[in-house]
Amino acid sequence: xxxxxLAPLAGKVLSVAVSxxxxxxxxxxxxxxxxxxxxxxxxxxLDGEVTALAVKVGDQVEEDDTLATING
Amino acid sequence: xxxYFERMDAFGKALKPGRKKRTVASAEALQGVEAEIAExxxxxxxAGFSTEKINQRGWMTVYQRLEYLVDEGTWHPLHTLYNPxxxxxxxxxxxxxxxxxxxxxxxxxxxxxxVIAGAWLPGQSENILRATDLAxxxxxxxxWLVNCSGAKLPEQEKFYANRxxxxxxxxRHAELEQAGIPVLAGIYGTNPAGGGYxxxxxxxxxxxxxxxMAVGGxxxxxxxxxxxxxxxxxxxxxxxxxxDFTARPPGDVSTHHDGTGFFTxxxxxxxxxxxxLKEYMRAVPAxxxxxxxxxxxxxxxxxxxxxxxxxxxxxxxxxDFDEVxxxxxxxxxxxxxxxxxxxxxxxxxxxxxxRLVGCIGNRQGYLGKDYPEYGxxxxxxxxxxxxxxxxxNEFVTLCGRDRLPIVWFxxxxxxxxxxxxxxxxVLGLGQAVIYSIQQTGVPMMLVVLRKGxxxxxxxxxxxxxxxxxxxxxxxxATRIEVMHGETAAVATYSRRAAKEQAxxxxxxxxxxxxxxxxEHYDQTSRPAYCAQHGFVDEVVPLPELRRYLQAFxxxxxxxxxxxxxxxxxxxxxxxxx
Numbered sequence: 001x002x003x004x005x006l007a008p009l010a011g012k013v014l015s016v017a018v019s020x021x022x023x024x025x026x027x028x029x030x031x032x033x034x035x036x037x038x039x040x041x042x043x044x045x046l047d048g049e050v051t052a053l054a055v056k057v058g059d060q061v062e063e064d065d066t067l068a069t070i071n072g
Numbered sequence: 073x074x075x076y077f078e079r080m081d082a083f084g085k086a087l088k089p090g091r092k093k094r095t096v097a098s099a100e101a102l103q104g105v106e107a108e109i110a111e112x113x114x115x116x117x118x119a120g121f122s123t124e125k126i127n128q129r130g131w132m133t134v135y136q137r138l139e140y141l142v143d144e145g146t147w148h149p150l151h152t153l154y155n156p157x158x159x160x161x162x163x164x165x166x167x168x169x170x171x172x173x174x175x176x177x178x179x180x181x182x183x184x185x186x187v188i189a190g191a192w193l194p195g196q197s198e199n200i201l202r203a204t205d206l207a208x209x210x211x212x213x214x215x216w217l218v219n220c221s222g223a224k225l226p227e228q229e230k231f232y233a234n235r236x237x238x239x240x241x242x243x244r245h246a247e248l249e250q251a252g253i254p255v256l257a258g259i260y261g262t263n264p265a266g267g268g269y270x271x272x273x274x275x276x277x278x279x280x281x282x283x284x285m286a287v288g289g290x291x292x293x294x295x296x297x298x299x300x301x302x303x304x305x306x307x308x309x310x311x312x313x314x315x316d317f318t319a320r321p322p323g324d325v326s327t328h329h330d331g332t333g334f335f336t337x338x339x340x341x342x343x344x345x346x347x348x349l350k351e352y353m354r355a356v357p358a359x360x361x362x363x364x365x366x367x368x369x370x371x372x373x374x375x376x377x378x379x380x381x382x383x384x385x386x387x388x389x390x391x392d393f394d395e396v397x398x399x400x401x402x403x404x405x406x407x408x409x410x411x412x413x414x415x416x417x418x419x420x421x422x423x424x425x426x427r428l429v430g431c432i433g434n435r436q437g438y439l440g441k442d443y444p445e446y447g448x449x450x451x452x453x454x455x456x457x458x459x460x461x462x463x464x465n466e467f468v469t470l471c472g473r474d475r476l477p478i479v480w481f482x483x484x485x486x487x488x489x490x491x492x493x494x495x496x497x498v499l500g501l502g503q504a505v506i507y508s509i510q511q512t513g514v515p516m517m518l519v520v521l522r523k524g525x526x527x528x529x530x531x532x533x534x535x536x537x538x539x540x541x542x543x544x545x546x547x548x549a550t551r552i553e554v555m556h557g558e559t560a561a562v563a564t565y566s567r568r569a570a571k572e573q574a575x576x577x578x579x580x581x582x583x584x585x586x587x588x589x590x591e592h593y594d595q596t597s598r599p600a601y602c603a604q605h606g607f608v609d610e611v612v613p614l615p616e617l618r619r620y621l622q623a624f625x626x627x628x629x630x631x632x633x634x635x636x637x638x639x640x641x642x643x644x645x646x647x648x649x
Binding site: 008009010025026027028029034035036037038039040041043044063 | 088089090091093094386388389390436437438441449450452454455485556
């Protein structure tokens with residue numbers, strides 16, 4: 001089952017902790033968004049493999065943009 | 073009121089392995105700061121003569137007296153690192169905290185007789201006033217271990233005079249007594265001049281057989297009228313008088329027990345004085361443990377060590393405040409006030425050892441679309457907006473009405489700014505919270521979890537709420553400053569930078585100053601600095617926070633000056649509907 005990781009808010013991608021092909025566990029850090037001087041960690045919603053990364057460091061994203069896809 | 077309080081709404085969830093793994097470095101950073109604080113604490117406790125040296129002289133140290141006096145496991149030190157005048161020994165020379173004596177809570181304070189025989193030092197009177205004020209906020213006895221050689225004379229100009237100088241605590245003792253709060257004193261050693269007033273100003277004076285107290289000690293009594301200097305004959309005369317007074321210092325127990333009767337009792341042994349204090353503490357008014365319990369006491373549903381993985385050391389990282397609170401309150405249960413309004417603020421009724429408290433804290437992170445409702449920008453937790461300020465005003469007012477002590481949790485970057493925010497009345501609503509706090513009669517405590525910034529640090533029950541804030545705790549992540557250092561550097565130097573650029577000069581000197589200011593802010597907002605300068609009353613390891621909440625609520629409910637029957641409370645009904 002593939003699940004998209006969505007941006008919880010608009011912001012800038014500060015760091016990306018995973019690569020395509022990585023195995024992640026639920027609640028692992030996927031990336032960090034910076035908005036309003038605060039850093040919001042975006043977590044893996046399920047165990048699985050990262051099959052797609054839609055953003056890179058420095059990208060500006062909008063709320064609900066797809067950031068990554070995890071196949072569980 | 074079982075339907076409301078026996079089982080409240082459960083919240084929080086167990087820590088996931090992924091989060092624990094991801095936050096190892098943050099946990100280690102927090103524990104590293106706690107280790108530094110522990111090291112500084114040990115240095116303060118070892119200041120002056122060694123315990124062995126004091127014991128060889130036949131005396132106990134203040135720490136040994138405290139250990140004998142205070143019920144095991146109930147000592148909660150405060151102001152350990154407080155040293156605002158930067159005394160070389162690292163201490164103001166008093167040791168104080170909350171503890172139980174014979175099952176009753178008291179504020180306990182004693183002179184450190186290892187350091188200059190317990191002398192007055194710079195910064196000490198402010199430390200003492202924090203202890204006297206704490207007794208007033210919690211309406212519990214103040215217990216003194218007096219052993220005070222008087223002023224450290226070479227530095228008298230730093231503490232003798234002034235509104236909050238070394239004499240102010242004697243007026244505070246009178247205030248406490250007039251408010252019906254007893255001040256008990258166990259008196260040891262030589263207590264001349266300032267030490268004499270430290271001894272005479274409490275309510276009940278229990279003395280060791282070798283104690284004395286006097287308006288002036290040997291040094292003053294044997295002195296002479298000023299003659300513009302000293303010569304050998306004068307000093308020899310002085311030595312002769314000193315010897316006479318060494319044999320019998322003024323104001324010993326034969327004078328002040330047998331003669332004036334100021335000492336209520338005299339004890340042969342040092343421990344006898346402490347036993348006497350215990351006997352008097354058994355006689356002070358206090359409600360029993362069960363009197364104000366709304367439910368059976370229960371620990372939180374989750375372990376306190378989780379806090380290291382929930383509160384990020386990194387100042388900008390978002391976290392879930394509710395998960396922190398779930399590690400601190402009974403059963404991880406609450407009755408949340410207006411959960412659908414002012415999402416940046418948690419407000420609700422919780423239990424600590426079965427007793428009801430109001431809890432207020434900053435929630436973190438993105439606050440959802442269309443919030444704040446008056447701005448075209450996203451709202452982010454830690455900041456206070458119109459709704460959150462209104463919610464705090466309502467909750468504080470109702471806690472005052474229902475006589476619920478309040479525990480504040482700060483991690484705030486300030487109140488919303490800008491024209492839209494001004495039109496949304498945030499300035500007036502912030503001051504309204506201060507007004508709301510000030511019109512309650514309930515004691516409050518504060519935990520600065522991470523950031524205490526801008527006016528929000530005042531508004532959210534900060535130490536500036538001096539008539540209500542009993543004490544303020546810091547953590548390893550605490551930072552208290554008017555604004556972030558980088559923001560301050562921009563505010564201070566941006567115009568200067570523009571001028572330099574327009575003049576065609578190098579920007580490097582301005583950049584250096586900006587970075588220096590950032591560094592200065594960093595150094596002067598850290599936990600150790602906050603503790604040294606009294607921004608917080610103690611920096612506490614995260615797993616110890618609940619113990620201090622227990623001490624606060626236990627003390628606040630020991631003998632409250634005003635009570636509200638649970639069946640007359642409004643808050644639970646307003647929450648449940």
